[in-house]
Amino acid sequence: MAGLLSNLRNTMIVSFLLALVIVVGYLMHHEASPDAIFWQAVFRWLHTLFGIMWIGLLYYFNFVQIRKMPEIPAELKPAVSKYIAPEALFWFRWAALLTWVAGVILAYTRGYLVEAITLGATEGFQVPQHTFIGLGMWLATVMFFNVWHFIWPAQKIALGIKEGTPEQKAAAARKAMLFSRINTLLSVPMLVTMTMTQTIFG
Template sequence: MAGLLSNFRNTMIVSFVLALVIVGGYAAHSGGGADQIFWTAVARWLHTFFGILWIGLLYYFNFVQIRKMPEIPAELKPAVSKYIAPEALFWFRYAALATWVMGVILAYLRGYLFDAFSLGALSGFANPQITLIGLGMWLATIMFFNVWAFIWPAQKIALGIVEGDADAKAAAGRKAMIFSRTNTLLSVPMLVTMTMSQTIFG
């Protein structure tokens, strides 16, 4: 068991195999089999998984890395900037992409994608659930856009992946921090809409 758990890739393979067995159990025991309700449940699972990965890394950057970097001795900072940060940013940006895509698929399967993106305007604002979940979808979309349009391009310069002088790296690092902090600000109200809608409205 220790051999399995010491290898990250094998740990995740086994985890997903177990998860897929359980998904198969739900398919076998759901009333309609692999119908739209089943695929909606699968989309919600994947949306949640990728969302935890995305927001977890966002919180790691803001709760830990950005705050503690000034305290790290200069000779130790390359360990973070050359090894930890690029790897974390890889999972961060692709988790953001996967979360957004699965969220769109989930909203489509539930039948409210376009109405929610209009904040309920397409249905005359008759359903507060649509307006509120639409608000959350827009907050998440802004956050997703920030990751790919601002944070990642700036981080490439700040980390030296793209060439830049010392001033450019400092400006890029600040830009990445501001947009990352913006996403942190937006994340808490976004999570309110995503979690409370399911409880209040079903």
């Protein structure tokens, strides 16, 4: 068991195999063959899984790394900037993409993608569920856009992955921090819409 748990790849393979066994169990006890409801359940699971990784890393950056970096002695900072941050940013940006894609697919399979994108305007704003979930989707889309078009490009300069002068690196680090803080600000209301809409409206 220690050999399994000491290797992250093997741990995750076993975790996904166990998850797939459970997914198959749901399929066997579902009244119909894989239908829209079943696939909605699958994509809701994936959307939640990727979302936890995305927001978890966002909170790690903002609650831990950004706050504590000024306190780290200069000779130790490369351990974070050269090893930890690039790896965390890899999982961060791809989790953001997969969360967004799974969310769009989920909205499509549930039949309200257009209504949500328009915040319910196509229905004369008569279906509050679509307005609320659409608001959450737009907040998440802004956050996703920030990750790929502002945070990651700036971090590449700040971390030395892409060349830049010391001044450019400092400006890029500040830019990445500010857009990361914007995402942190948007994350809490976004999560309200994602969780409460399903509970209140079903």
